[in-house]
Amino acid sequence: MQNLITTSDFTNEEILSLFDDAKIFSDLQTRPILKGKLIVPLFFENSTRTRSSFEIAAKRLGADVVSLDVGTSSRSKGETIFDTVANICAMKPDLIVIRHSQRGLPQSLVEHVSCPIVNAGDGENAHPTQALLDLFTILEHFDSKVKGKKLAIVGDVKTSRVASSNASLLPRFGIEPIFVAPKHFQVADTKLRQYEFLSEIIDELDIVMSLRTQLERHSQIYYASLQEYAKDYCITKKCFGKRDILLLHPGPVNRNVDIDDEMLEDKRNKILKQVQNGVAVRMAILKKLLLQN
Numbered sequence: 174m175q176n177l178i179t180t181s182d183f184t185n186e187e188i189l190s191l192f193d194d195a196k197i198f199s200d201l202q203t204r205p206i207l208k209g210k211l212i213v214p215l216f217f218e219n220s221t222r223t224r225s226s227f228e229i230a231a232k233r234l235g236a237d238v239v240s241l242d243v244g245t246s247s248r249s250k251g252e253t254i255f256d257t258v259a260n261i262c263a264m265k266p267d268l269i270v271i272r273h274s275q276r277g278l279p280q281s282l283v284e285h286v287s288c289p290i291v292n293a294g295d296g297e298n299a300h301p302t303q304a305l306l307d308l309f310t311i312l313e314h315f316d317s318k319v320k321g322k323k324l325a326i327v328g329d330v331k332t333s334r335v336a337s338s339n340a341s342l343l344p345r346f347g348i349e350p351i352f353v354a355p356k357h358f359q360v361a362d363t364k365l366r367q368y369e370f371l372s373e374i375i376d377e378l379d380i381v382m383s384l385r386t387q388l389e390r391h392s393q394i395y396y397a398s399l400q401e402y403a404k405d406y407c408i409t410k411k412c413f414g415k416r417d418i419l420l421l422h423p424g425p426v427n428r429n430v431d432i433d434d435e436m437l438e439d440k441r442n443k444i445l446k447q448v449q450n451g452v453a454v455r456m457a458i459l460k461k462l463l464l465q466n
């Protein structure tokens with residue numbers, strides 16, 4: 174039985190064959206190949222996009238989805254996560270999707286469950302399905318010719334699970350991730366190139382991935398207001414100029430903080446394409462784990 178806890182659970186070959194399926198699914202039409210399968214999303218942390226993306230992916234493949242409001246029910250009654258999951262497992266789901274603020278929690282559940290688990294984000298650790306949909310979007314945009322492409326991940330790279338998942342996945346496909354962050358958001362022990370300002374590196378770049386500042390994970394206040402951060406890190410037309418750079422963001426975008434209004438209208442921005450691809454890639458992941466092929 175296979176799980177998806179981090180992107181290293183899949184080989185490059187498996188990822189490329191997953192993407193072959195995602196291409197077929199990319200019209201997001203209904204294909205009921207998972208009829209009779211029961212998927213249980215357990216979101217202990219807020220989510221709009223990822224949760225609905227998984228649910229739509231499951232329903233487009235004909236699976237049943239039973240969402241439990243775990244955030245407000247079991248925990249408030251004093252139940253541990255392990256007991257909540259044991260109870261869910263006793264109801265025999267075919268697959269569990271889990272998001273939790275605690276790093277490593279999905280991995281620690283693996284041996285306690287009898288069905289595949291998909292990590293939909295564990296604290297600042299990993300967000301494998303986001304990195305896979307990002308890679309799929311990049312491959313699609315560059316017609317699979319991505320070797321040697323350079324991508325700057327801009328913003329709160331230190332506490333972003335999207336940054337860490339992309340930093341480990343993209344180099345496997347020949348893409349160089351480069352971190353661009355204010356000093357207090359920089360990663361201490363990275364092998365990646367790291368810069369303070371986008372202007373230092375912009376001429377080398379093929380892709381920019383802007384990030385949201387992960388305020389919920391900060392133990393101290395770095396900026397009096399996000400407008401102060403935006404002065405140096407908001408992606409604007411002025412900083413992109415006429416360069417042919419693909420602009421990505423995992424969402425939710427803080428408008429005029431992460432990316433300004435004008436760049437959100439710019440045709441280099443492929444954020445909604447990421448959202449669409451996210452459903453197709455998750456359909457392919459559900460198919461892979463539930464049909465084990």
Ligand code: ASP
Nearest residue numbers: 294300335385423424425
């Ligand atoms: N949606 C992404 C995540 O869950 C990015 C973010 O929240 O900033 O990590």
